Amino acid sequence: MGPVNWLAVVLAAALALAIGIVWNGPLFRTGRQLLPGNSQRAGNYAVVGIVFLISSAMLGHMFARIGAETLAVKPWLYFMQTGGVAIAFxxxxxxxxxxxxxxxxxxRVIDCLFWxxxxxxxxxxxxxLG
Known part of the structure; x- marks a missing residue:
């Protein structure tokens, strides 16, 4: 198992959170918060950011397990793995x-496509960043 790319873990989580902000805001003009509740909007984004950070760390470990050599030869595995986790789970x-x-x-479709x-x-x- 190779080392986990922690920079990629943090940036991937940040990008996913940014997509969520745009997806649930200006893109579909739903007016919904990313994570509804009674707390302030910033608190909701923090919770979603933590969820994405946990998911991204799991993906980072998965890619470290696959190995840099294999991923360099088969770069489509990045998308097969991440898309597969989204589609299957x-x-x-x-x-x-x-x-x-x-x-x-x-x-249902809009929210599933977001993920x-x-x-x-x-x-x-x-x-x-691989």
């Missing part, structure tokens, strides 16, 4: 939560 969880809460289908885009963006950061 995150999106089904979000989708089932929305179904349980009876969210409209468009909201796919966020995870692929994290893969992009790891690829660029």
């Amino acid at each position: 995150v999106i089904p969880s979000v989708w089932l939560t929305h179904v349980r809460n009876r969210a409209e289908p468009a909201r 796919l885009i966020a995870y692929l963006a994290m893969g992009l950061v790891f690829w660029v």
Whole structure:
């Protein structure tokens, strides 16, 4: 196992958070907070940032386990791994939560696409800084 690229971990989490701010703000003009609740908006972003940091650290360890040599020869693995985690684990969880809460289908799709885009963006950061 190679070393974890901690700079990529932090920057990937920051990029995913930035995408979330834009996605839930000006892009879809939902007026929703990234993470609804009674706390202030900045506090919500901090919680989401911590969640992305944990996810990004997990991805960083996964890429360190794969190894720099393999990733240099097969750079598509960055996107297969991050997209695969989003498609296999995150999106089904979000989708089932929305179904349980009876969210409209468009909201389900928009939120699930956000998580796919966020995870692929994290893969992009790891690829660029790999």
